[in-house]
Amino acid sequence: MKKLLVIGIGAGNPDYITMQAVKALNQVDVFFLMDKGQSKDALIDLRREICERYITDRAYRFAEAHSPERERGDVDYAASVADLNHAKQRTFERLINDQLSDGECGGFLVWGDPALYDSTIRILQAILASGRCAFEFEVIPGITSVQALAAQHKVPLNTIGRSVEITTGRRLAAGQVSDADSVVVMLDAEDSYHTVKDQQTEIYWGAYLGTPDEILISGRLADVADEIERVRKAARAEHGWIMDTYLLRRP
Numbered sequence: 001m002k003k004l005l006v007i008g009i010g011a012g013n014p015d016y017i018t019m020q021a022v023k024a025l026n027q028v029d030v031f032f033l034m035d036k037g038q039s040k041d042a043l044i045d046l047r048r049e050i051c052e053r054y055i056t057d058r059a060y061r062f063a064e065a066h067s068p069e070r071e072r073g074d075v076d077y078a079a080s081v082a083d084l085n086h087a088k089q090r091t092f093e094r095l096i097n098d099q100l101s102d103g104e105c106g107g108f109l110v111w112g113d114p115a116l117y118d119s120t121i122r123i124l125q126a127i128l129a130s131g132r133c134a135f136e137f138e139v140i141p142g143i144t145s146v147q148a149l150a151a152q153h154k155v156p157l158n159t160i161g162r163s164v165e166i167t168t169g170r171r172l173a174a175g176q177v178s179d180a181d182s183v184v185v186m187l188d189a190e191d192s193y194h195t196v197k198d199q200q201t202e203i204y205w206g207a208y209l210g211t212p213d214e215i216l217i218s219g220r221l222a223d224v225a226d227e228i229e230r231v232r233k234a235a236r237a238e239h240g241w242i243m244d245t246y247l248l249r250r251p
Contacts, residue, residue, distance in 0.1 A: 001102065001103070001134065001135065001136060002096065002100050002101075002102060002103070002104060002105075002106065002133075002134065002135040002136075003104075003105045003106070003135060003136050003137065003138075004096070004105070004106045004107070004108065004124065004135050004136070004137035004138075005024045005027065005028060005105060005106070005107045005108070005137065005138055005140060006107075006108045006110055006114045006120050006121060006124070006137060006138070006139045006140065007021050007024050007025065007107055007108065007109055007110065007114075007140045007142070008021065008110050008112060008113040008114050008139075008140055008141050008142020008143070009021065009046075009047065009050055009109045009110065009111065009112075009142055010111075010112065010142050010143040010148075010210065011111070011112050011142075011143055011144060011145040011147075011148040011209045011210045012046065012111075012145075012148070012208060012209055012210035012211040012214075012243075013148070013209075013210030013211065014046070014049060014050050014053055016142070016143040016148070016210060017050060017054060017142075018140070018141070018142065018143070020140050020141075021054075021140050021142065022054045024107070024138075024140045025050070025051060025054050025055050025107070026054070026055055026056065026058055027105050027107075028055075028060055028105050028106065028107035029059075029060060029061070029100075029104040029105050029106065030060065030061050030062070030063050030099055030100055030104065030105075030106050030107070031047070031051065031060065031061070031062050031063070031106070031107045031108075031109060032062075032063050032064075032065070032092075032095050032099070032106060032107065032108055033047060033062050033063070033064045033065075033109075034064075034065060034066075034067035034088075034091075035064050035065065035066050035067055042211075042239075043111070044064075046211075047109045048062070050109065063095055063099040065091050065094070065095055066091075067088070067091075068084055068087035068088055068091065069084070070083075070084040077170070085119050085122070085123055085126075088119065088123050089123050089126055089127055089130075092123055092124070092127060093127055093132055093133055096127070096133050096135060097132075097133060100135075106135075108120050110142065111243075112142055112143070112144040112145055113141050113142045113143070113144045114139050114140075114141070114142070115139070115141065116144050116146070116166070116186075117168075117186055117187060121139060124137055145186070145206075145209050145243065145245040146166065146184050146186070146245060148206070148209040148210050149184075149204065149206045149209055149245050149246070149247060150204075150247065152206055152209060152210075152214070152216055153204040153206070153216060153218055153247075155204055155247070155249075157182060157184065157247065158182050159181055159182060159249075162180065162181050162182065163178075163180045163182070164180060164182045164183070164184065165177060165178050165180040165182070165183045165184070166183075166184045166186065167183060167184070167185060167186075168185065168186060168187045168188065169185055169186075169187055169188025169189060169190055169191075169192035170187070170188075170190075170192070172185050172188070172192040172193070172195065172196075173190060173192040173195045175195075181249065181250040182247065182248070182249055182250075183247070183248045183250075184245065184246070184247050184248075185245070185246050185247075185248065186245050188244070188246075191225075191228070191229045191232065193205075193221060193225055193228070193246065193248065194225055194229070196221055196248065198221075198250065198251065199220065199221045199222035199225075200220055200221070200222065200251045201220070201221050201248050201249065201250050201251065202218070202219070202220060202221075202248070202249040202251070203217075203218065203219065203220075203221055203224060203225070203228070203246055203247070203248055203249075204216075204218045204246060204247040204249070205217045205218065205224075205228050205244065205245075205246040206244060206245055206246065207231075207232065207235055207242055207243065207244035207245075208235070208239075208242070208243060208244075209243070209245065213235075213239065215231060215235060217231065228246075232244060
């Protein structure tokens with residue numbers, strides 16, 4: 001039987017790797033790397049660095065494949081995500097069938113934690129349901145950008161006795177958030193913090209968390225929203241990509 005390990009590798013700092021993840025890395029025969037283009041080579045390089053740092057006395061190899069892209073623009077979002085995951089499913093099936101022998105262990109190195117805004121688990125479940133591949137898999141949790149954000153800003157995620165909501169920039173812009181006084185926003189490509197009506201809301205923003213390129217800005221939206229937008233655009237232009245997360249704390 002083939003075995004797969006879905007390993008959370010943290011939010012960018014190799015030191016975020018847990019001891020459980022280190023043990024898992026040392027079981028893997030082949031690591032599957034999804035190439036997202038030259039601008040995101042740093043994401044592949046970090047995965048290779050993690051393997052070099054933590055794998056000891058074990059032979060392993062890498063199998064790379066082009067990562068499908070989601071159709072953007074004026075399209076149905078849910079349908080475009082479904083199409084993306086179908087395309088990824090076909091790629092995963094090919095890698096598992098062609099690159100992994102019976103009795104071997106394959107590894108997917110997932111940025112952050114596999115359970116938070118990542119589709120690897122549901123794609124593997126869909127493959128199993130299709131019957132086109134046979135394997136067993138385990139999930140190893142990782143440190144998320146949410147945890148790294150709070151740590152770097154030295155703030156708790158929640159206020160005493162109150163809830164925290166984790167949502168997307170798309171939902172924030174559409175007003176689809178709860179009454180939680182602490183809201184963490186991920187996957188915001190449109191600077192949706194500008195849509196928050198109460199400009200006294202505190203924002204704790206971070207990009208490239210845990211990496212040498214890390215950027216942190218905090219303050220009231222009225223004071224720092226424009227600065228965040230300017231810095232974000234400049235960083236994206238410089239690096240060709242950006243990963244950022246922020247916490248909104250209502251007054």
